[in-house]
Amino acid sequence: MIIRDAVGSDIPAILDIYNDAALNTTSIWNDGAVSLQNRERWWQDRRDQDLPVLVATGEGGTVDGYAAFGPFRPHDGYRFTVENSVYVRDGARGQGVGRGLMDVLIERARLGGFRVMVAAIESGNTPSIALHRRCGFVQTGHMPQVGLKFGRWLDLVLMQRALA
Numbered sequence: 191m192i193i194r195d196a197v198g199s200d201i202p203a204i205l206d207i208y209n210d211a212a213l214n215t216t217s218i219w220n221d222g223a224v225s226l227q228n229r230e231r232w233w234q235d236r237r238d239q240d241l242p243v244l245v246a247t248g249e250g251g252t253v254d255g256y257a258a259f260g261p262f263r264p265h266d267g268y269r270f271t272v273e274n275s276v277y278v279r280d281g282a283r284g285q286g287v288g289r290g291l292m293d294v295l296i297e298r299a300r301l302g303g304f305r306v307m308v309a310a311i312e313s314g315n316t317p318s319i320a321l322h323r324r325c326g327f328v329q330t331g332h333m334p335q336v337g338l339k340f341g342r343w344l345d346l347v348l349m350q351r352a353l354a
């Protein structure tokens with residue numbers, strides 16, 4: 191597995207992973223798919239802010255997953271806190287890809303001078319909660335029924351990890 195910064199030609203693979211998660215899981219609380227332009231704008235926006243978008247590639251250079259972080263909240267006082275996202279394609283899960291991405295992402299955040307990384311996870315997402323716990327995150331919040339998807343109210347678990 192190789193972990194590296196995403197380049198423009200990775201965006202279609204990132205789009206596929208994102209849309210699969212959006213359409214089939216409760217990990218993204220959107221109801222529909224997004225366009226290639228949407229993900230290109232998102233990637234460009236992260237680059238403009240000097241924030242990382244990482245991909246993990248496997249056999250033959252296939253993109254198996256990606257991870258990124260961005261501002262937790264827009265107000266000045268939160269500028270040392272970031273919120274992460276991590277997605278592994280169906281078929282590549284449970285093989286250490288998420289862990290590999292998170293280890294590099296955390297190091298990038300530390301080197302960037304950030305102090306805390308936050309993860310906001312649907313409470314039933316056992317793999318993501320396990321991954322984040324494995325990466326040193328602790329649960330610091332549980333917000334009942336703040337989301338609605340697939341006709342169900344969803345709870346949000348907040349986890350965080352100190353970076354300093």
Ligand SMILES: CC(C)(COP(=O)(O)OP(=O)(O)OC[C@H]1O[C@@H](n2cnc3c(N)ncnc32)[C@H](O)[C@@H]1OP(=O)(O)O)[C@@H](O)C(=O)NCCC(=O)NCCS
Pocket residue numbers: 211215217276277278279282283284285286287288289290310311312315316317318320321322324
């Ligand atoms: C959550 C996700 C990113 C985890 O990535 P992954 O590559 O499958 O996870 P890894 O193989 O690196 O596993 C990391 C740790 O989590 C644990 N874990 C992974 N899947 C698990 C599962 N289904 N049940 C319990 N624990 C699990 C592993 O045991 C591992 O710990 P270990 O090192 O002690 O064995 C991946 O399942 C995914 O993309 N899911 C859909 C999208 C999503 O939910 N993203 C997160 C949004 S908050």
